[in-house]
Amino acid sequence: MFHPNHAVPSCVILLLGLFFGTGLFAAEEPTREKMPPALLSVDVGVEGFYKNGLWTPVTVRWTPGQFSQGDTFTLDIETVDSDGTPIRYRSAILPDSEGKTGQSTVYVKLGRSHGTLTLSIERDSGKHEPSSERCSSEKRKILPDGLPTTKKPSSESEASNDTVRFFEPTPSERPIYLIIGKEDLGLQGAVAELSLRESRRPLLVKVNRFSDLPDDAAGLEPVDTVVLTTTEPEQFAGMTGASPQIRAMEKWLRMGGRMLFCAGRDSEPLLATDNAPLRPFLPGTFKEMTELRDGRALALFCGSQRQITMTGSEESPYMRFPYFIDPKGIALLQDKDLPLVLRTSYGLGTLIYFSGDLSGRPLSNWRDRTTLVRRILQWNTERSKAAKNTAGLQIGYSDISGQVRSALDRFDGVRIVPFSLILIILAL
Secondary structure (H helix, E strand, O other), X not given: OOOHHHHHHHHHHHHHHXXXXXXXXXXXXXXXXXXXXXXXXXXXXXXXXXXXXXXXXXXXXXXXXXXXXXXXXXXXXXXXXXXXXXXXXXXXXOOOOOOOXXXXXXXXXXXXXXXXXXXXXXXXXXXXXXXXXXXXXXXXXXXXXXXXXXXXXXXXXXXXXXXXXXXXXXXXXXXXXXXXXXXXXXXXXXXXXXXXXHHHOOEEEEOOOHHHOOOOHHHHOOOOEEEEEOOOHHHHOOOOOOOHHHHHHHHHHHOOOEEEEEEOOOOHHXXXXXXXOOHHHOOOEEEEEEEEOOOHHHHHHOOOOOOOOOOOOOOOOOEEEEEXXXXXXXXXXXXXXXXXXEEEXXXXXXXXXXXXXXXXXXXXXXXXXXXXXXXHOOHHXXXXXXXXXXXXXXXXXXOHHHHHHHHHOOOOOOOOXXXXXXXXXXXX
């Protein structure tokens, strides 16, 4: 039987429980809000290389921390420009509710060689809050710790455990060559034979993972030339023609970049389908794989008297590479209807295509491989000019008119209007 005197204490206990329970949760919530994502590691540049005054990717890894539902955070990076004026870059980040480690890339311009980078993460609640009440992580200042090195990490774990990779910038006059694929393709020997000062020799940088490249064309601004090879197809695992890194490299090339694309025996899965990752860089329509069994054309191309041995054996295999139709550009070397070395304009950029693997047999055993590389890149002329008078040759292309004329010469069918015609128009 229900008795009212027994019901009162139960209601009181229930109300007190709800009150103190709500109070406990309310007291716990601000504690969670005061724990934003924490910084784990910082990686500045493309494989650690960058140039002052150009867009540079800064990749930051962070732990999600504890946060309230719907909270967003901003990653702040502070530095100085060339005049010493402080400048701040901000990027919104959204922590993962599952508590996974996040990664964000911000593109900045560094102004001074020994300038600092100050990084922090702040909570953005969408409301105006005093700076004293704003929830932020501890600010982290980093300085460049010496000169960069082209030596790659010995293991993947070693590369991921580096908390900070921030080196001094590469001199602006020194070109950066980004190598995707095997390093041993004769380029090192070709660079060593150039008659240039050390500060002007191309700097060869090996890419460890293609997925680590910038996903925006601005991040590739410090790079002068990309050497893209198919000798390490595992680098493109999971990549398609629509991947951000592929799109960024394609846009960089169209905006005035320079690429040497070497397609060899392992290139079919990277070129055959419409959505293949390297299909945008093939100067034609892929048809099938084919072979070259006579290397006399290559030897004649670079003026060599040494024979390229091709017997079809494991030591001296035939050169296998893609055959494509409707080639675009000027074929510098071809075997019948098969382009071997081709140069074409790609928007405002230049694409140089070579059929074969410079890092594989039979070319890796050929003693004149470095001469072939210089000939493909047209370094023979540049080398002789540099030996005579490098400074004098650059005068004609340091002004706007010379640069415009040089750019127009890259396009077929573009003609310069004669000055006499301009005079007639003015007279009329």
